Amino acid sequence: MRFIIFLILLCGCADSDSKRILYPDQIGDTIFDAELDDPNFQFCNAEQVLHKRNLIKYQNGTKGLEKDIRKKYIAKQEFQAFSGYIIVRFAINCNNQIGRLRLEILDNNFKSTSAPDGLETHIRDSFSSLNAWQHPVYKDQDYDGYSFYTLKFTNGKLELI
Amino acid sequence: MKQIIFMIFLLCSLTCFTQPNCYIYPEGSGERKACELSYKAIEYPQGSRASQELFDKAIAIGPKYAWAYYEKSVPYFKRGFLSKGLQILNKAIALEPREYLCYRAYWYWQYKNYRLCINDLERYYKLPKAYLQQTPGGDKDMKLILGLAYAKQGNINKGIEVIEEFVTNTSEDDINLTDYHTLGLLYTLNEQYAEGISMFKKQLRVNADIPDTYYYMGLAYKGLSNRTEAKIKFDMALIKILDESRFKIANPGFRVYESDIREELKSLKLN
Structure with a gap:
């Protein structure tokens, strides 16, 4: 009998675990990954990170961002093999x-x-x-938020953003 | 007045993206149940776990109900998860290409893959009973996105041809707030300055609040060596772009920045 109860509990746990793994609270919520993320980056309020891309600004708009990325991007010889797109998703804290x-x-x-x-x-x-970067301000309140940009490459050359 | 009509039209166009009436499906069918579950799903915030799980249930019970796939894909596209969004939306397209091809084309456009955008729209307009579809935000007809995508690919003549045809066949009452502007800017990029100016004059009768219109109009006058008119237009573009409450074009294709206008004004002074 105890074994059957144990099995039922086990199935229940497995079920709730699989649901938890399937979706975050909101599509796009990005949890900390020690291999990728800087532990010094913290959300001001991790419970309310906005998924409103348009509220995240960059000084001088997309043109300013493109200018700054171009300054930093060095098209190395080995990158010439790449033609395609890189989508960069990220968060900006308050x-x-x-x-x-x-x-x-x-x-x-x-x-x-x-x-x-x-x-x-x-x-x-x-x-x-x-x-x-300029963090989201929504209804006069400061927020953290998520955004993304698309970079296009042709033979390793950064073409458009 | 034009802007009020636009808002009404926008609301109407947004309703086109709402789901169909569940009662059109037979009682007890998978589609009926999927439709009802999808209704429940959209009561939760878009992209929330509760919403996505209900769409999954809908898809499991009615795998031929395309709207559930479409609606489930939306938050992925909006939040930069392109592959995942496409993986889901492609199932809706396989079931109902006429309803969802334009939506995929729109996201190809947003993610800057103009070739794939053109492929989808060309395929769509060849379908039997293809109808005019707007962007999801309702700012312009997808024919304008097609024209802009051709221009982005370097084929401005083809872009002009598509938009000219649309504008010619659309009455001024039905024209969107930025359609003449879009055609005018393609003319200008194609060095058809007189046609560009003529189109911008039409645009100003529809909506005179877009800084970009004055900027490209300035470029057209500059192309015709009319420096006086060019300066007037660039000055106006600067006034408009510095206005915080200015009209911002959604999907402009060729966006204008304050620095672009200042550079043109500086260049006029120098020459």
């Missing part, structure tokens, strides 16, 4: 710091692919060092 970066690498048909050695790290580092 202190205008960037963190929780996640990259999606896609080919020109938007199929998942891989980038040459070093490119992913280079893009991650370039984005991490941008310092002209």
Whole structure:
């Protein structure tokens, strides 16, 4: 009898675990990953990180961002093998710091692919060092928020953002 | 008045993206149940766990109900999860291409893959009973997105052709707030300055609040070596863009920044 109760409890736990793994509270919530993330980056209020991309600004808009990324991007020889897209997802906290970066690498048909050695790290580092972000302000309140940008490459050359 | 009509039209266009009436499906069918579950799903915030789980239930019980896949994909696209969004939306397209191809084309456009955007829209407009579809935000017809995508790919003539056809066949009462502007800017980029100016004049009758219109109009006058008019337009563009409550174009294709206008004004002074 005890064994049956144990089995029922076990199944219950397994079920709730699988549900928890399937979706975060909100699609796009990005939990801390010790291998990828800077532990010094903290949300001001981790319970209320906005998924309102348009509220995150960059000094001088997308043009300003593009200018700053181009300054940082060095098209190394080994990157020439890459033509496709890199989607950079990230969070900006209420202190205008960037963190929780996640990259999606896609080919020109938007199929998942891989980038040459070093490119992913280079893009991650370039984005991490941008310092002209403006956090979301919504109904006169300061918030943390998530955003993303798409970078297009042709033969390792950064074409558009 | 035009803006009020636009808002009404926008609300109407948004309702096109709401789900169909569940009663059109037979009682007890998978589609009926999936439809009812999807109704429950949209009561929760978009992208929330509760909402996504209900869409999963809907899909499990009615796998041929396309709207559940479509609606489940939306938060992924909006939040930068392109592959995941496509993986889900493609199932809706396989079931009902006429309803969902334009939506995928729109996200291809948003994520800057103009070739795939063009492929989807060309496929869509060849479908039997293809109808005019707006962007999800309702700011413009997808034909304008197609025209802009051609221009982005370097084929401005083709872009002009598509938008000219749309504008010619649309009455001024039905034209959107930025349609003439879009055609005018393509003319200007194509060095058809007189056509550009003529189109911008039409635009100003519909909506005179877009800084971008004055900027491109300035470029067109500059192209015709009319420096006086060019300066007047660039000055106006600057006034408009410095207005916090200015009209901002959704999906402009070729966005104008304050620095662009200042550079043109500086260049006029120098030459």
